[in-house]
Amino acid sequence: MTGARIRAVDWGWRHAGGDAPAVAGLSLTIEPGERVLVVGASGAGKSTLLAGIAGVLGDDEDGDETGMLTIDDVPAREARGACGLVLQDPDSQVMLARVGDDIAFGCENLAVPRDEIWQRVAVAKAAVGLDVPDEHPTNALSGGQQQRLALAGVLAMRPGALLLDEPTANLDPSGTRDVVASVRRIADDGGLTVVVVEHRVDVWAPHVDRLVVVGPSGIVHDGPLERVVAEHGDELVAAGVWLPGRPVEIAPRARAESRAQGTDGQAPETPSSPGEALLEARDLEIGWRGAAPLQRDLNVTVRSGHLLAIVGPNGSGKSTLAMTLGGLHPPLAGEVLATPALAEGLGADVRSWRSKHLITRIGTVFQQPEHQFVARTVRDEIAVGLRALRRDRDDVDARVDDMLRGLGLVELADASPFELSGGQQRRLSVATVLATRPRVIVLDEPTFGQDRRTWRHMVDRCAALLDDGCAIVAVSHDSRFVAALASETLELARIMDAGGQAALSVA
Missing domain, CATH: 3.40.50.300 (P-loop containing nucleotide triphosphate hydrolases)
Structure with a gap:
């Protein structure tokens, strides 16, 4: 050959x-x-x-x-x-x-x-x-x-x-x-x-x-x-290329920086007190029916103003845990419960909530961006959730415009979501969730496909959300992102490697 x-x-x-x-x-x-x-x-x-x-x-x-x-x-x-x-x-x-x-x-x-x-x-x-x-x-x-x-x-x-x-x-x-x-x-x-x-x-x-x-x-x-x-x-x-020895200048606590640079956040509809518990996972066992569990005995609390980073090797169940915390995948055992601060009159079991209840409480960005696209243009894609909530037209337009500016998508507003590059699709998938201002945001590999400029935009946006009282759960292999924003890091090990023991550290 x-x-x-x-x-x-x-x-x-x-x-x-x-x-x-x-x-x-x-x-x-x-x-x-x-x-x-x-x-x-x-x-x-x-x-x-x-x-x-x-x-x-x-x-x-x-x-x-x-x-x-x-x-x-x-x-x-x-x-x-x-x-x-x-x-x-x-x-x-x-x-x-x-x-x-x-x-x-x-x-x-x-x-x-x-x-x-x-x-x-x-x-x-x-x-x-x-x-x-x-x-x-x-x-x-x-x-x-x-x-x-x-x-x-x-x-x-x-x-x-x-x-x-x-x-x-x-x-x-x-x-x-x-x-x-x-x-x-x-x-x-x-x-x-x-x-x-x-x-x-x-x-x-x-x-x-x-x-x-x-x-x-x-x-x-x-x-x-x-x-x-x-x-x-x-x-x-x-131009956005990551070069050896040329890191992006971001302090480990990036939240204050983002405000100094004028990045506007998207505050949740009902602000939470800093550090307030919003989600609690108890004795959680995750995986897929008919297969061996990916993780057992997980106990996790998701708090307002905190970013919980989920890290670990491929195949350890990071994405499955993210979907389980987001109410989109049933646990094999244990439970994921919303506190009264998040449930607001609904039942504590997030799996019992309908999509209209999730949309302003828990927003999830999937690992594959195109799995959540349903509209013909980028602008309409960002507006889908807002229209489902029956927001008035001026509010929809204002929020969509803010997402387009904040995530560098203005010039792509009329393009099809399926014609975008992988990095652009990732930013769009994040924008569709942030537009409805949920109080808990679950992000699976949020910086995938980003150059150093768009990576900075993503970090600034997440920092502003944390300042506004949102809770973020982020699955990531990106050590820069984790170092910049994580309040806590949950490290998963594959059960076959380490008995399924997860380690939680606080930054």
Whole structure:
């Protein structure tokens, strides 16, 4: 196997119905075996570029293409299968019900002999550290495990190029190291071309030959990573790129800062006293019916003005706990109870509440943003909850405009939620929940896909919410976010690793 040669000449793509191209005037050549890191601001078209190289953008009905994009001198649309693409949202790549079958799916479509397929499946699983049986249900995987599954499926196909769209975004630190090492090892063994889209330069810097910076009108900078960073570091930071040794200047207690900078919060409808208990989980056992529990004997209190960070390895039940605390998933045992301060005349069992009761009390942002989109435009998506509450038009417009400004979505107000980049979709999913001003906010990976500028916007917004008396529960692998805002940190360990003992620490 040899690496693929990728060439773009004045290439661009405009999604059907879009006013402006997602990518325009882009020209570059990537030689066989090169390892290239692609960076740029959120929404600069990086994911669109990868989809174009993989030949999966669609035909003339799906958008308008300009210029030329080829793989080994063959138009990318006609070279599908030559490049393996791991999408920003791994859930969208899950095809079949069992892990082994899902990894084998691509090989079957390439007519790889059966015996060889299962050899490849075993090698790919080991390479990415996906330590579950072939028969394990894909719908029981965590987001991080889905990321590994998607990568394993691509690796098993043995393509000429690996195209990776933020492949470590949902992984814990150990998983990140494993996946990066796996990609490096497999690329070395097969001489593969590797193109990685990532906001964090430090993760991939030791493993790439070249840094390509994408802007609104094509390639802004292109060259050896060390040289580009040395010559254009300040410009890259201003564009939102995370560079080693250039942290965002945020104190561990960011709340006061956010007000000093003029960031307006969205106070809950009924402010709570600082530190007041709003939710209490007692002797909680979480997981899915018919499967082994993910965690047992959890006792958690969610307080106003506090951010409870839930951290731990992939597969430890972080997202399941978040959904359980949010009243969207039943516990296997124990209970989640609202205090009178939150229930306000309703029963204490949050599972008994109807959606109209939850919407102003507990708002939940899912790990996969698109799972909660229901409207045709970004503006209408933010307004959905407010209209369900029958708010008057002026109030709806004012709150929607505030969300658009505060989370950097003004220019996308009339776009479809499904045309946004992963980082933009994440900000939109947060905006839809914050607009109704719930008193408890559950966020699953709130900083996923954010460049350093939009990350700061998210932190400032959360800080203002805490100042206004909201309680936040945040699942996160982002140590910067946790350090900036967490009042308490609940660290989960996988039951198979540590008997299910969770550790709670107070900042």
